[in-house]
Amino acid sequence: MLSALLILGGIGLVLGGILGWAAIRFRVEDDPLVEKIDAILPQTQCGQCGFPGCKPYAEAIAKGEADINKCPPGGDDGIRRMAELLGVEPKPLGEGLAHKPKSVAVIDENTCIGCTLCIQACPVDAIVGAAKQMHTIIEAQCTGCELCLPPCPVDCISMVVIREEIDSWKWRYPVYMLKQAA
Amino acid sequence: MIGSPHVVSERNSVRLVMAKVMAALVPATLAHAWFFGPGIWVSLLLCLLFGLFFEAFALGMRGYPLKPFLTDGSVLLTGWLLALSLPTLAPWWLYAVGMLFAVLVAKHLYGGLGQNLFNPAMVGYAVLIISFPTHMTQWPAPGDLAIHVPGLAEAFDLVFAGQGSISPDAYTSATPLDSLRTQLLNGKTAAEAMTQPPFGYFGGKGGEMVAVMVLLGGVLMLMNGVITWRIPAAFLGGIALTALVMQLIDPTRQAGPLFHLFSGAAMLGAFFIATDPVSASTTPRGQLIYGGLAGMLTVLIRVFGGYPDGVAFSVLLLNMAVPLIDTYTQPRVFGASAPRRPRV
Amino acid sequence: MGAREQRPGAGGRRLHAFNGGVHPEEHKSVSTSRPIQPLPLLPRYVVPMRQHIGNPAAPLVQVGDKVLKGQMIGLPEGAISVAVHAPTSGTVLAVGHRPVTHPSGLPDICVEIEADGEDRAVAMAPVDWRAMEPGALRAHLRDMGLAGLGGAVFPSHVKLDPGKERKIHTLILNGAECEPWITCDDLTMRHHAAEILAGAAVMRHALGCETVLVGIEDNKPEAQAAMRAAAEHAGYPVEVVAVPTRYPGGGGKQLAYTLTGLATPSGGLTTDVGVQVFNVGTAYALHRAVALGEPMLSRIVTVTGHVARPGNYEVRIGTPIADLLAQAGGELPEATGLIIGGPMMGFDLPETAAPVVKAVNCVIVKDRLLFPPPPAPLPCIRCGACARACPADLQPFEMYWYAKAKDLGKAQAYSLFDCIECGCCGYVCPSHIPLVGYYRFAKSEIWAREQEKAAADAARARHEFRDFRQEREKREKAEKFAAKAKETLAATTATAEPGEDPEAARKKAILAAAMEKARQAKEGVQPKNIDKLTAAQQKEIEEIEARRARAVEEKGTP
Numbered sequence A: 001m002l003s004a005l006l007i008l009g010g011i012g013l014v015l016g017g018i019l020g021w022a023a024i025r026f027r028v029e030d031d032p033l034v035e036k037i038d039a040i041l042p043q044t045q046c047g048q049c050g051f052p053g054c055k056p057y058a059e060a061i062a063k064g065e066a067d068i069n070k071c072p073p074g075g076d077d078g079i080r081r082m083a084e085l086l087g088v089e090p091k092p093l094g095e096g097l098a099h100k101p102k103s104v105a106v107i108d109e110n111t112c113i114g115c116t117l118c119i120q121a122c123p124v125d126a127i128v129g130a131a132k133q134m135h136t137i138i139e140a141q142c143t144g145c146e147l148c149l150p151p152c153p154v155d156c157i158s159m160v161v162i163r164e165e166i167d168s169w170k171w172r173y174p175v176y177m178l179k180q181a182a
Numbered sequence B: 001m002i003g004s005p006h007v008v009s010e011r012n013s014v015r016l017v018m019a020k021v022m023a024a025l026v027p028a029t030l031a032h033a034w035f036f037g038p039g040i041w042v043s044l045l046l047c048l049l050f051g052l053f054f055e056a057f058a059l060g061m062r063g064y065p066l067k068p069f070l071t072d073g074s075v076l077l078t079g080w081l082l083a084l085s086l087p088t089l090a091p092w093w094l095y096a097v098g099m100l101f102a103v104l105v106a107k108h109l110y111g112g113l114g115q116n117l118f119n120p121a122m123v124g125y126a127v128l129i130i131s132f133p134t135h136m137t138q139w140p141a142p143g144d145l146a147i148h149v150p151g152l153a154e155a156f157d158l159v160f161a162g163q164g165s166i167s168p169d170a171y172t173s174a175t176p177l178d179s180l181r182t183q184l185l186n187g188k189t190a191a192e193a194m195t196q197p198p199f200g201y202f203g204g205k206g207g208e209m210v211a212v213m214v215l216l217g218g219v220l221m222l223m224n225g226v227i228t229w230r231i232p233a234a235f236l237g238g239i240a241l242t243a244l245v246m247q248l249i250d251p252t253r254q255a256g257p258l259f260h261l262f263s264g265a266a267m268l269g270a271f272f273i274a275t276d277p278v279s280a281s282t283t284p285r286g287q288l289i290y291g292g293l294a295g296m297l298t299v300l301i302r303v304f305g306g307y308p309d310g311v312a313f314s315v316l317l318l319n320m321a322v323p324l325i326d327t328y329t330q331p332r333v334f335g336a337s338a339p340r341r342p343r344v
Numbered sequence C: 001m002g003a004r005e006q007r008p009g010a011g012g013r014r015l016h017a018f019n020g021g022v023h024p025e026e027h028k029s030v031s032t033s034r035p036i037q038p039l040p041l042l043p044r045y046v047v048p049m050r051q052h053i054g055n056p057a058a059p060l061v062q063v064g065d066k067v068l069k070g071q072m073i074g075l076p077e078g079a080i081s082v083a084v085h086a087p088t089s090g091t092v093l094a095v096g097h098r099p100v101t102h103p104s105g106l107p108d109i110c111v112e113i114e115a116d117g118e119d120r121a122v123a124m125a126p127v128d129w130r131a132m133e134p135g136a137l138r139a140h141l142r143d144m145g146l147a148g149l150g151g152a153v154f155p156s157h158v159k160l161d162p163g164k165e166r167k168i169h170t171l172i173l174n175g176a177e178c179e180p181w182i183t184c185d186d187l188t189m190r191h192h193a194a195e196i197l198a199g200a201a202v203m204r205h206a207l208g209c210e211t212v213l214v215g216i217e218d219n220k221p222e223a224q225a226a227m228r229a230a231a232e233h234a235g236y237p238v239e240v241v242a243v244p245t246r247y248p249g250g251g252g253k254q255l256a257y258t259l260t261g262l263a264t265p266s267g268g269l270t271t272d273v274g275v276q277v278f279n280v281g282t283a284y285a286l287h288r289a290v291a292l293g294e295p296m297l298s299r300i301v302t303v304t305g306h307v308a309r310p311g312n313y314e315v316r317i318g319t320p321i322a323d324l325l326a327q328a329g330g331e332l333p334e335a336t337g338l339i340i341g342g343p344m345m346g347f348d349l350p351e352t353a354a355p356v357v358k359a360v361n362c363v364i365v366k367d368r369l370l371f372p373p374p375p376a377p378l379p380c381i382r383c384g385a386c387a388r389a390c391p392a393d394l395q396p397f398e399m400y401w402y403a404k405a406k407d408l409g410k411a412q413a414y415s416l417f418d419c420i421e422c423g424c425c426g427y428v429c430p431s432h433i434p435l436v437g438y439y440r441f442a443k444s445e446i447w448a449r450e451q452e453k454a455a456a457d458a459a460r461a462r463h464e465f466r467d468f469r470q471e472r473e474k475r476e477k478a479e480k481f482a483a484k485a486k487e488t489l490a491a492t493t494a495t496a497e498p499g500e501d502p503e504a505a506r507k508k509a510i511l512a513a514a515m516e517k518a519r520q521a522k523e524g525v526q527p528k529n530i531d532k533l534t535a536a537q538q539k540e541i542e543e544i545e546a547r548r549a550r551a552v553e554e555k556g557t558p
C-alpha cells in the first residue's frame, strides 16, 4: 500500500517536474493580446468606436470592456478576424455605425485660410502646411478618419472615395451558383 | 467573368468518369449473374432506384437542382457498388436501408457530391452488417453448389415477398471466408478447409471468377486513365504481403495471399472502392500509404475480427486517416528543395 | 507520374520532361497560311504609358504637341521601367485616361495621337554594341522601350543585367509558343531567323554566356528549319532544339528545365540556375533597336479565330484593337467576344477601343463553336486530375478548397504562389471548376491585404509618434512654465504688498506669466514663405527633421 502510494507519488512528481521544465523550456513568446487586437484594427484612428484611437479600443477589448463590433473601417472582415482571435461569435457592425468606402480627405486649396486647425486634428500627421499658408493632405498617409472635417472653419475639406485603379484592381471572387447550375 | 482557360478538355467530365467506372463494372456484374444466378439484377435495380430516389429527395431538401446532380452518375455508381457488395436475394428493405445510409447520411449530411469523408457505399455496407448480420451472411451459393438457383421471377418473389416456398438452405451457402473461419474454429487446418466445396481454384468458387472480372475492369480503367495505379497496387500489395507474413508465421491456419486476394471484396475494394477519389488520399506518396494500410487492415480484420470481410471497415478507417496522411505527404513543388508541410 | 525520364531530343541533346501539362487542340494552321502583313497607317493611335511590368512611363508630351515617329513620349521611371514612343508622326490629341487592354476594363493613362499621314521619323542610328559599356547598352535598350514580347513584358535591360554574383551560362531563346492558336513567334522565326540570332548575339554579349539554345516545339518544323539554317551563319554556336509539344512547355521555367534539366527554385527566377530566357520576338526587336536604332514601335500580332482574314500582322503599338480587327476583315457573324493572348492564359477583352500594347501577342475572336460556354461547374470530386496536369507539381484542388473558403493563409501554405496560372488544372477538371479564377482572386487578395497591413502599420507608427510628440510638447511647456512661474513668484513675493495673501499673489503671478507667454507666442508666429527657402531656412528645417529623428530613436519606435 505504502509502496504503491510512494511509486505513484514519485511518478507524479517526476512527470510534474518534466511538465514544469517543458513549460519553461518551450515557452512560446507571445504578443500580448492587446498587440494582437491592435494588429487587426485598421489604424484609421478615427474614434468611431468611441475610443480616442485604435490602441485604446484594443485595450478596452482586451479588458473585456468593449464589444468587437464597433470599428466601421475594419468592416465585417475585421470583426470576423477579431472573433476568431478571441474565440467568440462574429456579430454585425454595432448600431449606428456604417461601413463607408475607403476615402481620403482633400483640401480645397482655394478656400483654405491656413488656420492649422486640421493639422492639430489629424491623428497621423498627414496634413502639411503652416499658419496662414495653404494646407495640403498627403494622400498616401491619410487614413480617411474624417477628424479634420469638423474643425475646419471654412469647410474646405471634403472626403473623396478612392477609385479602383489598374494597379489596385483585384481579381474578383469567381461567382457561380451551384444551386442554379443546370 | 469566366476567365482562363477558355477551353476545357471535352474528354473529361464527372459524368464521363462515372460512366467509365460503371462500364468497368459490367464484366464483373455479368460474371456474378453467370455464377450466382440472376438475383444480382434485382438487387442492382433496387439499389439504383433507391439511390436515385434518396438523392432526389436530398437534393430537393437542400434546394439543389436535380438535373446536373442526378445525372452526374455518382449516386448510380454508389448503388452499383453496394449491390455488388451485398448478398443478392435479400429482402428489399435491406437494399433500401443500405442506400438510405449511403446517400442520406454518408453523402448528403456531409455536404453532397465531393464533400463526403467516407465512402458512401461502404458506410451503407457497414451499417447493414452491424445491424442485420444474419441477412448479410446469407449469400447465394454459386450455381453448381446450389440445390436450386432461383430464376429472375423467383428472385423478385424472394426479394419482395420473403422466403415463401423455397427454403434459404436451398440456394444459400456459407461464403468461403465464413467457411474458412468455421473450419478453423473446428480445429481443421487451412489447407484442409480449402478442399471443401465452397472453395475454387484459388478463392471461392464463382467468387474468384467475379474477382477476376473485377480485376479485368480495373485494368481497363487503369489503361483508360480513370484511376492511377498507386491505390490498387498498394492495396493488393498490402493484402498479399500481410497474408504472406501471416502464412509464414502460422502455415497451418492461414490461407495465404492468393486466397485473400481473390475472395470477398478484395478486388472490388482495390479497384473500385479504395479508389473512390472523394474519400481517398490524393497525394502520390499518401496513396501508397493509404492503399497499403487499407490492404493490411483488411487481412487483419479478416483473420482476427468477428466480421466476414474486412474491406469495408479497413477502407472506412483509412478514410478517417486521409486528412492526416495527405497533410504529411504533400509532394515536392517544382523547383522546391523540400516537400511542403502545410501547417495544420 | 515518373515523368522525370530523360528523352534524347533531335540533335542528341538530352531533354528533361516536366511533370503534368496538357495538349489542347492546336488550331495553329488557321493563322499560318499567310505571311506577316503590315497594317496600313491608321488615323489615330492610343499609346498607354503602362505597357510593361514595373513603373509606368511618365508622359513627356502635352496636348497639341507635334510628335515624330519614334519620338519618346513616355519617360522610363525608376529602375524597372522602359520608355514609350510615338508610333507615327502627328499631333497629341489627349493625355489622359483611356480604356486599355486589361482584364479589368479600367482606363489608364494614355497618349492619344492623331496621325498626320506623313509618318516622319526621328533620326535613328545604329549603335556599336560591341564597343559599348554594358551599362550604356542597357540604358539604350531601356530608352528604346524594349520589354519582353512573350507576354510578361518584363523590361529587357533588367533581364540583361546578370548582376555581380550571378553567372549566366545559358541563354535560351523561347520559340516554343505552346499556347494553342498563337503563331506570331512561329512566323517571326520563319521570316526573321537571321535577325533573331543577331539580336541573340547582343544578349549573349551582355550576359557574358557561352551556350545559346533555341527551344521550338516540334509542331513547328518550318520555324525549326529556318532557325537551323540561320544558325549556320550566326557566327557563334547556336543549338536549335525541338521540344515535345506539350503545354505549358513554353513557360520560362518549364523550357529551361526541358532543355537543361535545371529546375528553377520555387519562388526564384531562372537566373538562379544560370539560365536566362528571352522570347524570340524580343530578340528580333532587340536586333532592330541595336542595328537600326529603332525603338519598339510595332509588334507581330496573331489575329485568329472567327475572323475573316486570320493571320499575323505587323501592328504599331497603340493601334486600337477594333481597327486591327477591321483590317483583318472584321469579325464574322455571331462572334461572341475577344480573347487577348491564348485560350489557356489569355483574358476576355471588355473594350475593343483598347489598343495593342507590347504584351498583346494574339487576338482571338470567339464564337460558340470554337469556344462554347463552359459547362456548369460541379463540386470538386478530388479526382486529382488537376494535380496530375499541374506543371508546378501543386495540389490545385487543395488550393481551390481554401481559396474558395477565403482561407487565404491556408491557400498560401499549399504553395499558391508557385502557381503559374497556366490553366492546365482548369482544362482537365471533370467538374469544370474555374480553378485559376480562384487562384487569381486569392493572390490579388493576399497582395492587397499585405499592402493594407503595411499602410496600417505606417499609420500606427505615425499616430504613436504624434501622441509622443504631443506628450513631449506638453511636458516641455509645463516645465518651462513651472520654471517661469517660480521666477515670477520669487519676484512677486519679494515685492509683495503687505497684507496681501501670498497665495493670491502667486496666482496673479502665474496669470501674468501666462499672459506674457501668450503675447510672446503670438509675436512668435510669423508667416513663413515655404516656396522660396533660403539656405538658412533649409538648414533650420533639416535641424527640425534631425530632432524628429532623434525623438524617434529616443522613443524606440519609428
Ligand code: SF4
Binding pocket: A104, A105, A121, A122, A123, A124, A125, A126, A127, A137, A141, A142, A143, A144, A145, A146, A147, A148, A149
Ligand atoms: S487628413 Fe483628415 S481624414 Fe486624413 S487622416 Fe488626417 S484627419 Fe483623418
Ligand code: SF4
Binding pocket: C379, C380, C381, C382, C383, C384, C385, C386, C387, C396, C397, C400, C425, C428, C429, C430, C431, C432, C433, C435
Ligand atoms: S480536377 Fe477538378 S474535380 Fe478533380 S480534383 Fe482537381 S479541382 Fe477537383
Ligand code: SF4
Binding pocket: C386, C389, C390, C391, C392, C393, C394, C396, C418, C419, C420, C421, C422, C423, C424, C425, C426, C435, C436, C439
Ligand atoms: S494554374 Fe496553377 S495550379 Fe493550375 S495547373 Fe497551372 S500551375 Fe498548377
